[in-house]
Amino acid sequence: MPDIDFSKLNFSSIVIKNDLRSAREKIVKPILDQAACQGYSGRDRFALRLGLEEAICNAFKHGNKCDPHRSISARWCVGETCVIVYVADDGVGFDPAKVPNPRCRGNLEKPSGRGLLLMKAYMTDVKYNDRGNEVCMIKIKRTKSSKTSAVKKM
Amino acid sequence: MDESKSLLSVERMKDDIVVVRLLPRQILDELQISEISQSLKDMVDSGSTKIILDFSTVDHFSSSALGMLIILKKQIEGEKGSLKLCYIRSQILKVFKITRLDEIFSIYKTVPEALTSFSE
Numbered sequence: 386m387p388d389i390d391f392s393k394l395n396f397s398s399i400v401i402k403n404d405l406r407s408a409r410e411k412i413v414k415p416i417l418d419q420a421a422c423q424g425y426s427g428r429d430r431f432a433l434r435l436g437l438e439e440a441i442c443n444a445f446k447h448g449n450k451c452d453p454h455r456s457i458s459a460r461w462c463v464g465e466t467c468v469i470v471y472v473a474d475d476g477v478g479f480d481p482a483k484v485p486n487p488r489c490r491g492n493l494e495k496p497s498g499r500g501l502l503l504m505k506a507y508m509t510d511v512k513y514n515d516r517g518n519e520v521c522m523i524k525i526k527r528t529k530s531s532k533t534s535a536v537k538k539m
Numbered sequence: 540m541d542e543s544k545s546l547l548s549v550e551r552m553k554d555d556i557v558v559v560r561l562l563p564r565q566i567l568d569e570l571q572i573s574e575i576s577q578s579l580k581d582m583v584d585s586g587s588t589k590i591i592l593d594f595s596t597v598d599h600f601s602s603s604a605l606g607m608l609i610i611l612k613k614q615i616e617g618e619k620g621s622l623k624l625c626y627i628r629s630q631i632l633k634v635f636k637i638t639r640l641d642e643i644f645s646i647y648k649t650v651p652e653a654l655t656s657f658s659e
Contacts, residue, residue: 405569431599431630438601440565446569488639494613496606498636503602506637 570617
């Protein structure tokens with residue numbers, strides 16, 4: 386985890402019904418808009434959108450089992466140098482260590498199971514709480530001296 | 540050229556090859572993915588088993604959309620056909636590489652290159 390003093394950050398937060406369109410409008414869009422205002426590059430915003438999309442999709446589908454009576458909550462802070470986002474669902478949680486590696490030859494043709502891999506590839510750091518129903522994602526703004534390729538991180 | 544619900548643009552070429560352009564810039568929404576998947580499945584069910592998917596418009600693509608492509612590939616190969624992808628932007632191509640799906644899909648730079656590959 387990058388060295389960040391979380392106590393000095395101002396977080397926005399929201400709780401919404403378990404609905405992907407609402408999640409895009411009320412969580413993904415404001416974060417991407419704020420990131421654009423803070424000068425994050427198109428490449429960083431592509432990575433943020435992809436990571437956020439996979440996180441809300443996991444919360445909606447796997448955590449909340451597509452149940453419209455459940456909710457998705459999010460907290461985020463878009464700073465000058467990094468974006469921090471928490472996304473939580475009402476599910477029982479899961480153990481990310483037990484997710485099969487989708488890059489293994491035997492799993493390549495499976496139609497699902499790539500969301501976590503993409504989140505880890507495109508965000509600087511991805512951590513789950515102990516229960517496994519809340520993910521914290523950090524994206525450090527890319528600078529000329531921080532050209533870390535997503536592929537090289539794998 | 541047939542445009543199905545503004546999600547796909549379909550062009551029928553010689554030798555029963557079909558070029559399908561994905562029209563949305565972002566293929567993220569589950570409902571949208573499901574509609575695209577159904578349209579492509581219907582195409583295969585009606586006998587079109589040589590399909591070139593043109594990604595030139597697409598600039599965002601989720602893991603669910605990757606899953607849709609894998610299901611389509613299996614269906615087409617089950618009919619002894621072939622699925623080829625082209626005009627994939629570099630950011631999306633990186634998603635294929637990260638997931639190693641570039642190793643199982645036939646990816647070409649352009650539609651003409653994909654068309655030529657059917658006769659090789």
